[in-house]
Every structure is written in structure tokens, then in C-alpha cells.
Amino acid sequence: TIRVGVDPTYPPFESVAKDGTVEGFDVDLGNALCAKLKAKCVWVQSSFDGLIPGLQSRKFDVILSSMAANEKRRQQIDFTARLYRNQTRLIAKESAHLLPEASKLAGKRVAVEQGTVQETYARQKWAASG
Structure with a gap:
């Protein structure tokens, strides 16, 4: 088992x-x-x-x-080789005219799942721009 x-x-x-x-x-x-x-x-x-x-x-x-x-x-656990490649996308209403660039997201609220690589990316790449 x-x-x-x-x-x-x-x-x-x-x-x-x-x-x-x-x-x-x-x-x-x-x-x-x-x-x-x-x-x-x-x-x-x-x-x-x-x-x-x-x-x-x-x-x-x-x-x-x-x-x-x-x-x-x-640092906490071991991983196997990658099982599959998956891409992350920014999704917004077409009318929002948002692009996944820090300057275009300034002042906007972006939601990501806590603890994910997407959260890490958003904090590293976008948070400093507000």
C-alpha cells in the first residue's frame, strides 16, 4: 500500500x-x-x-x-524529475486591458493561491511596482 x-x-x-x-x-x-x-x-x-x-x-x-x-x-522534501510542464497565465476580463507586466498591474489587485510558485513570482516581479 x-x-x-x-x-x-x-x-x-x-x-x-x-x-x-x-x-x-x-x-x-x-x-x-x-x-x-x-x-x-x-x-x-x-x-x-x-x-x-x-x-x-x-x-x-x-x-x-x-x-x-x-x-x-x-529544503524540506525531495522531488522527482518534472512530470509535466505547465504554464501560468494572467487571466482578466478583456475590457480590463491588463498585461502581465509590473507597470500595467500597478495599483491593481492580483489574486494568486497562497504558497504557490505563482505567489512567489507575483511578489518578486510585480509587488514592488505596487
């Missing part, structure tokens, strides 16, 4: 199905890996912020939850 930590709030990568089970790309990938290893996957739901502490406290054996590696996380 392999206990897999997952934050099922990030469709289509991981989410909760109507029957209460987890589903999505990462879940399919994890189940395929477990099948290859002839092991059973047990999916353990957690908040995103709880994934690293959960791994460290052995609540689960691995994390498979669209977690990007960054320096802070690398």
Missing part, C-alpha cells in the same frame, strides 16, 4: 468526484504508477499547506498533487 497525499481542489489535476473519491490527471498517474509497482494507492486528502507537513509526519508516503518544486520546498 502506498499512501498518496493529495489536495483535491485543483481540477482537472485533482478533485473530488460526486461519489467522494478523488479523480483527475494526477490521480490517474498515481494509480498507473501503483499498478506498475503492484501496490494499492490509498489517497489521503489534505490541504495544500498540509501536504509537506503530512509527508514529514508520515501521514502519507508520497505527494502527488501538482506541487511545483521551489527552493523552499526543496
